[in-house]
Amino acid sequence: MNYKRLETFIRVAKLGNFRKAAELMHTTQPAISARISALESELGVKLFTREGGSSPIALTPKGKELLPYIEKILYQSEQLRRRAEVSTAYSGLLRLGVSETIVNTWLPAFLAKIHTDMPKLDVELTVDVTSSIAAGIKDHSIDLGLLMGPISEPNIVNLDLCTYTLSWVASPQLKLPRRLLYLEELAQWPIITYARNTKPYAEINQRFRSLEGPSARFFASASLAACRSLTIDAVGVATLPDILITKELAAGELHKIRSIWLPSALKFTASYSDDVFNPVAEKAAEIAVEIAELYKES
Incomplete structure (x- = not known):
């Protein structure tokens, strides 16, 4: 047949x-x-x-x-x-959607492993916010998403990858006090954070909007590299994943701010639809779990 x-x-x-x-x-x-x-x-x-x-x-x-x-x-x-270990079972095209936090941490290691384990596979990479990647998985324009999950749909498989904590950070040039700071004190500076259509932005924005006094100003960006650079250049204070700022903290370009409130940690999943059988997405998701384990926060 x-x-x-x-x-x-x-x-x-x-x-x-x-x-x-x-x-x-x-x-x-x-x-x-x-x-x-x-x-x-x-x-x-x-x-x-x-x-x-x-x-x-x-x-x-x-x-x-x-x-x-x-x-x-x-x-x-x-x-x-x-x-039978037939390598052609993993040939063709993998349409991959990735959140930028993953891009800036372990995506290169993941793609290297994909090349080793599935050498006949082509990868089409899309870097976007979670909401767009999730929409692509649901309409089958993306085979696998490495994103802030899980996606709560009955036909979506979600494999846990990693969880990264966020910290408030600033450049030493701002000369912020080293004591515990209230959010009202941080609001004197632009708040550098994730793009507007993301979970972290929604949580941070809601928290600051509930404060009394002048409204906080937000410098939102889909590029975490841009957020990090703006913070180093003393444009404002930021919430960034700890895993992305270890070098900058060690070099003294940034320092952590003690605050009475921190945003929730970022939880990532490898997510794909199983209403259409896709062995390539399934195998790639398993590889993502393997690689993410190597990059967990200690």
Whole structure:
């Protein structure tokens, strides 16, 4: 039985749309239709109802009955490939979405491991905020996300990666007192922080907006490297992951500020959708867990 036809059946069944299945499998809609028709002819049953127009394609009762069996066939086929260590099982393209905290810590080690373990795999890298990466995972434009998770959806697999604490930091040029500081005192300076459509920004903004007195000014950026540089140059005070500022603290370019409140630590997950079988994303997520373990905070 043709493996590609079975895979096509699963993708159309999950997505309910020939066009989306064609985009995901990097082929044309007529090719998808031909594979489904050939599979129906081979099995001697109708698998989908095609009402036309904008209505989604639906499984027939026989299609629903056969779906778990075909899923099992594909799963067992993939396990056979893994057992035989067939490297072509991990070829093709991995569309990877990554939060910048990971980019600035262990992404190079992760990609090096990907190259070693899956040498025939191409990687398409997107660096973005978590909300955009999560949206890409849900609409299948991103295969695997290394992001601030988890994503609370029933069809999303979330593997724990690492948790990084945040600290308030500033340049010694600002000459802030070394005693415990109130947020009202920090608010005298621009607050350098994560991009506006992120969890850390929302938490920090809400906390400062609840204070009495003049409103705090926020210098928000999707680039943590930019946030770090602005802080070193004494533009304002910042909340940055400890793992990103060890060298700057040791060199005296930054120092930690003692404050009565700290934002929540950043928790990262390797997240991917399992409503369409994707062994490459599954394997890459396992590698991410392995590499992240080496970069945990002590």
